[in-house]
Amino acid sequence: MKKLLSLLLILCLAAAAHAQTTTTKYSADEKAVLQVNQGIAEAWNKHDTDLYFSYFAPDAQWVNVVGMWWRNAAEHKYALDIFMKVMFNKTKHNILHTEVRMLRPDLALVRHNWELEGWVMPDGRDMSDVSTGVMTLMLEKRKGKWLVIDGHNTSIDKKAQDPVLTMKK
Template sequence: MIAHPEDMPAAFRAAWMARDASMLGSLFAEDADFVNVVGLWWQKREQIEKAHAYGFGRIFTDSILRVGRTRLRRMGDVAVVHARFTLHGQRDPDGEPLGVRRTVMTFVMSRQDGGWLCVAAQNTDIHEGAETMTASPDGLTPRDYRKN
């Protein structure tokens, strides 16, 4: 639990940098939802912790997460926090380092007794210069229709 909803991006980063899935999970309500960048939808704190523990141990072992621009929108006992993140040091399945990723995360925060918890989060990859995705038999490709 955190004192203010706008503290969520920094608290998420602190848990990430500590590679502490329990610490990260403590930021979420028991019945929270988390949708990752490829649409995996984890329901409940336990699933969110388990998924992040796996990622910390295999995919993001040496990664560095930085918080960029954030925006807070309060609506009484609920708040929406958007935050840009930059991720360095993700590894491929063979352990080789990959390039830099930029994302926008949306956190829906709920006031609880004693602080705020996240009830829903979604992470979206940023594809610079693209405005949509197009589907083909080979998968999704970021596209910008303005260039045609």
């Protein structure tokens, strides 16, 4: 019994040391990546597209919630400047939940659930009650700075029923 307890203790300590090493290795980068994610939301809420795009690499591609695909930050900024004036000028982007996955020391995948308040269509329809989604960002560390290199924004259809919610766990 003592041998079994000793073995379990050693395994637990080894697992804890491994987890601590893994977390410590990327903790500064994970924090920097989360700051970019938060900075993007804050820039959106200020309706400041110059600040918003300071977090993007010039070659960053983007697919928006309705499938428009912009192949660089200049195209994305041009479109967002128009949309900010027409329908997003009173919006607030709220981050509900964020996950970061370090793919390499210089490459990170970020996903966050969001809700958008104050979204009004050009015809006056308030879209806030249907504005929830998932944003996926790919960030790369370039010259010591984390920048978005690709992103995709997906709306959540509240009528859709995810079968995983009924899955036995």
